[in-house]
Amino acid sequence: MTVRLFDTLSGEVRPLEPLEPGHVRAYSCGPTVYGPAHIGNFRSFLFADLLVRYLRYRGYRVTWVMNITDVDDKIIRGAAAAGITIAELAARYTEQFLADARALRMTMPDVLPRATAHIDEIVALIQTLLERGHAYRTEDGSIFFRIASWPAYGRLSRLDPTQLRVGERVEADDYGKDDVRDFALWKGPKPGEPVWETAIGPGRPGWHIECSAMSMRHLGPSFDIHTGGVDLIFPHHEDEIAQSEAATGQTFVRTWLHCAHLQMGGEKMAKRTGNIARVAEILERGVSPRALRYALISAHYRTSLAFSEDSLAAAASAVQRLDALLGALDSYRQEGPGDPSLEALLTGTRAAFEEALDDDLNISPALAALFELVRELNRRIDARSLSTADAAHAARVIRDLDRVLGVTAGEAPGQLPDDLVALLEARAAARAARDWAESDRLRAVLASRGIVVEDTRDGQRWRRVGEGERWMNHG
Ligand SMILES: [Zn+2]
Structure with missing residues (x-):
């Protein structure tokens, strides 16, 4: 049998047929590093991890890219509030994200591109959109994508393009737009905000364009799988499709996968509502990271998961x-x-x-x-x-x-440093010689080194403290 996946765009379960046979190229929208990620974010990241692990288990080569959004409104506000640069704030929460990911045994993506390291690619993409008439400038130096120039807009989210964003709150800096539905590719310079001097003028990238630029930079203009939470379908992924395909004329992504929300106390987990639980906080309570991982992956990704x-x-x-x-x-x-x-x-x-x-x-x-x-x-x-x-x-x-x-205690039977192996061997010898005093003394020494020893009818066995009931035989 082949791997079959539900594609949000077509609304169908379809066989996975990578563009390059045997090699799957996948992109996942990663964290915006303005604070610690919550377990709702990690449900989505671990769903992508499960996908990548399974495809590799199935014999595919997988190139997996997950971006780090390290410049956006929330990061700018957070850095200003903390009196540090956006680079410092982003570095702090990138570290936190990686620590959480390691604790939860998320496979490390092959590439973890940062938006601020891809300004050239972002600028080049916006230039192409300007040249092709899909984008326009406003007086303040911002550049917007013109939705009216892209009739396919709304297909992913199944929304009527004429109704999009009508009634949405209009941001103060959005008044220069030709059409309320248009979205920012580039934000003109403002006091107190980071500015890049570029060929399209000074300013900083919008969020949506980052993912198009970084995914196509690392996976090519057309690739197999794009994942994210359902809340990213509109507008983020809708915008990614429009700006990518308008620029390249090619199908951007062949299969769109979206992970449902995590619910806690009957509500969607979101920073905005304060209904959140962070990975580090849960683990500090003594919860096993493997148990948390299991809890987050053990429901089908398209069903909402009650935590x-x-x-x-x-x-x-x-x-x-x-x-x-x-x-x-x-x-x-x-x-x-x-x-x-x-x-x-x-x-x-x-x-x-x-x-x-x-x-x-x-x-x-x-x-x-x-x-x-x-x-x-x-x-x-x-x-x-x-x-x-x-x-x-x-x-x-x-x-x-x-x-x-990725939930069992680890690789095959544990390796111990030589001195601990010597202690186990000495204890086995003491028992063979029926020297119970020496065997008890060695048990205590091993315990002081974090090794629990037990005698069974199969002989002596040991395990590390804190690794659960994972016994190893020795002597
Ligand atoms: Zn994204």
Whole structure:
């Protein structure tokens, strides 16, 4: 089967057919770095991460670009309020974003372009739009896109172009526009605002043009996938399509994917309403980053996701079940012929997992298949019907599926520094010599180094403090 995705523009689920066979080029609207991102933003980023991980799991090469908007009205206001430059404010919250992304195990995009590092591309794009008659200047040095010059405007959002923005609050600096629907490509210079001296005059870029310039710079004039939250469909993505296609004459994006909102307490999460929860704040409360990640990815991206203490607790328990199973499989030892039905169980799970995710990243049946496998393997561990090799094989399959999810404790059995390995070996030797005092002393030394040791009928096993029930055998 092939991967099929719901394209917002056509309103259809369609097979993914990359322009270059085997190579998917994808762009995601990233953070505007004026403050810490909230988990609603991260739901959208992690949806893109899940997509990229799955396409890579499926054998595609993926080039993934996520922009950083580091100049806009909110950044300018925030920097002025803090008495620092916009570069300083943006650097601070870019760091915060990257720290949150790392904690939540978001795949690092291949390119993280910043708007202020792409002024030349932005200016060149606006010049083309001016030359082609799709843009015009106003007295204050701003440049607007002329919507009347682009009849396809409104297709993505299914809005009537004649009605757009009519009745919207008119900004003070927008009075020079020919048409209330037109949007700013370039904002003329104003006191107290950053200014770039360019071939189209002094000023700074509008938000929408940044994404067109950066995506086309890094992925070409036409690319496969563009993602963002549903709130970006209009006007941001509508504007991106208009200005990109008006400039190049080519289809800008082949598949548009939009992630639904995160709800908290029955309302959409948004900074504007104060109904927000930030990643760092949640993690500071002691919530496991893997549980938070699971909570954010475990509902289908096109359904609105209700975030609550209950959903977080359910996510934590799901992650713990995976940890406990992998720990049990890693420490499992049983001589014997093995389980003849195991291979069919693992193959069937993988097939169900892939079938679900091929279908527009339908995560719920994929997780259901995985947790059915967890139950089945726990039964076989209790019945001791697996061999040592079976257990290792099952653990490898689960870790392979987790390349897509990114929620298990980590790569295969943990590596320890040599001195800790020596302590474990000394303890195993002490037990073999029935020197219980020495074995207890070594257990205490290991505990002081963050290693919990336990004796089982399969021998000594260990885990790191704080990594959940993820046991490793040693001696
Ligand atoms: Zn964007």
